[in-house]
Amino acid sequence: MSLKTLGAKIFAKKIYNKIQKWANNPVGTQEKVFRELILKAENTSFGKDHHFSEITNYQDFIKNVPVRDYEALKPYIARIVEGEENVLWEGKPLYFAKTSGTTSGVKNIPLTAESLKFQIQAARDAILCYIHETGNGKFVDGKWIFLQGSPVLKEKNGVKIGRLSGIVAHYVPSYLLKNRMPSWNTNCIDDWETKVDAIVEETLTENMTVISGIPSWVQMYFEKLQKRTGKKVGEIFKNFDLFIYGGVNFEPYKKKFENLIGKKVDSIELFPASEGFFAFQDSQKEKGMLLLLNSGIFYEFIKADEFFGENPQRITLKDVETGVNYVMIISTNAGLWSYNLGDTVQFTSTQPYRVIVSGRIKHFISAFGEHVIAKEVEQAIKEAMAGSIVSVNEFTVAPQITPPEGGLPYHEWFIEFENEPENMDDFASKIDQSLQKQNTYYYDLIQGKVLQKLKIRKVKNGGFAGYMKSVGKLGGQNKVQRLSNDRKIAEVLLKFNTS
Incomplete structure (x- = not known):
């Protein structure tokens, strides 16, 4: 030594x-x-x-x-x-x-x-x-x-x-x-x-x-x-x-x-x-x-599902509970x-x-009232990959409210694979089932035929790096946004898709 x-x-x-x-x-x-x-x-x-x-x-x-x-x-x-x-x-x-x-x-x-x-x-x-x-x-x-x-x-x-x-x-x-x-x-x-x-x-x-x-x-x-x-x-x-x-x-x-x-x-x-x-x-x-x-740093917390309501309750450390999604508020x-830092946390x-x-309080999908957050999509893709050869370089999710092909709206997943699944529909179903299990609002929308099952759009190798470069955010502390409630990122990524 x-x-x-x-x-x-x-x-x-x-x-x-x-x-x-x-x-x-x-x-x-x-x-x-x-x-x-x-x-x-x-x-x-x-x-x-x-x-x-x-x-x-x-x-x-x-x-x-x-x-x-x-x-x-x-x-x-x-x-x-x-x-x-x-x-x-x-x-x-x-x-x-x-x-x-x-x-x-x-x-x-x-x-x-x-x-x-x-x-x-x-x-x-x-x-x-x-x-x-x-x-x-x-x-x-x-x-x-x-x-x-x-x-x-x-x-x-x-x-x-x-x-x-x-x-x-x-x-x-x-x-x-x-x-x-x-x-x-x-x-x-x-x-x-x-x-x-x-x-x-x-x-x-x-x-x-x-x-x-x-x-x-x-x-x-x-x-x-x-x-x-x-x-x-x-x-x-x-x-x-x-x-x-x-x-x-x-x-x-x-x-x-x-x-x-x-x-x-x-x-x-x-x-x-x-x-x-x-x-x-x-x-x-x-x-x-x-x-x-x-x-x-002095911390305050507001429950994420109450944050956008009138006069949401602010609490300190002594009143937090494990497993609850909180917006973290800081005085420094x-x-x-x-x-409002913009980040959401859960106590383990x-x-x-x-x-x-x-996740981020501004980064979620709730185009239909589902309020899907980053932790849920990351957990869903992790479960879908478990025990398989599938590996993912990067991904993001956006709502498709008016599908060009017609039919019910859905969540559109842009995924850059390192190793693709043998059956893309089966992989999408695994992600979808995990999301339904984690998020009751999403489950109700799928079961109630308000949304159809999510769809995957493959992004070519190096596509996300190309996207980040095109918006001036390649490298450093910049990160790909996991979720959007609009299609701004999705529309740019379409230039880098393969399907």
Whole structure:
């Protein structure tokens, strides 16, 4: 065992014990975070507008601070972008994380010194929890790769602007600098395909032990490695044994990854966003990710099926239940207040509090009142593939309200297969049966002859990458939207279909 590995194990135990202290006192920890946030922002413009000095408890907070999305908070953020201080948080943010929104176009999410500290810390702690539980620390001696956006930043009124992954690239701990791949120059390449080609060349002869990124873009990297060498990734990188990912559900990619790698590797799931780092997988044995309660973020939750009603009930951690689909609302030490992140979560455990990401509140299909969510379609395709040779590269689902061929409307699944099913109708039926089992509204619509069984439209190999490129979202932190309540994505994908 190397000194570096031994040091990692000792540090991992220390951090694990520290995490247990707040994880075992969840409600008290959140109450402390709430008080600290209110006190710190009392004299900001937002704090004065919303009478923070009069807030003594959570009920006062609900009365004074409505739930907002980015569009509603934008007037405050615009003032910060123009150089004003003490607007949402003390002073000025260190950065704006630039991200794209479905309704707001480009979003500038403030990152403060306090919030950035926890972003970096959470990524570190996820790895340390893994080391503590498994005892596997030998990967610290090898090379690590993080497939991320360019670290080149712009600046406006003294605040630097860039993609979150590019900003974080400036904060790689000194003890990891020698391990980190790719090189700075390669990381600065904007064109994603050119960048991945350069990463392949740089890493091909290295001792890669940890690979991290959004699964769809790591898959592209693996495919290019395989095409270049004719070998499985596990043969090229014999010591690769840890995959770290976030942003999407890994299940639809799992079979393809196992085939590309050629061996089993452990994985760690993360739940990061420009707005904060919310959870990470703290155990290889338990389902879900540990919700980070001591990271300067105060959480509220609203049941997803009540969210669009009048005055939906806002609750805190102590009142959540397992298995319920909640919209997650956050208040943070970057100055986001009762902010609708847009993600929906379900709790898998309340001792400690662990969550899975179930989808996006704006990404669903309810063209006929069925309210199908991402978790349901991902579970359905997983069940349909189980025990078969079928593997899927990517997919998305849209409603077909007025079928050109006539007949009842249906859900149209655009799927890019790695290995196709022998019988496409049978595969579609398996997906449909799983959806009916999971979603009673969908079941009633099918049984009541309001909808017909879903239909699959095959997308040619590389079609989804082509689609993402055509809309300017190839690579980086961009992800394929699983569900749409309209046909905007579907209409573009028709150019890449084969059936």
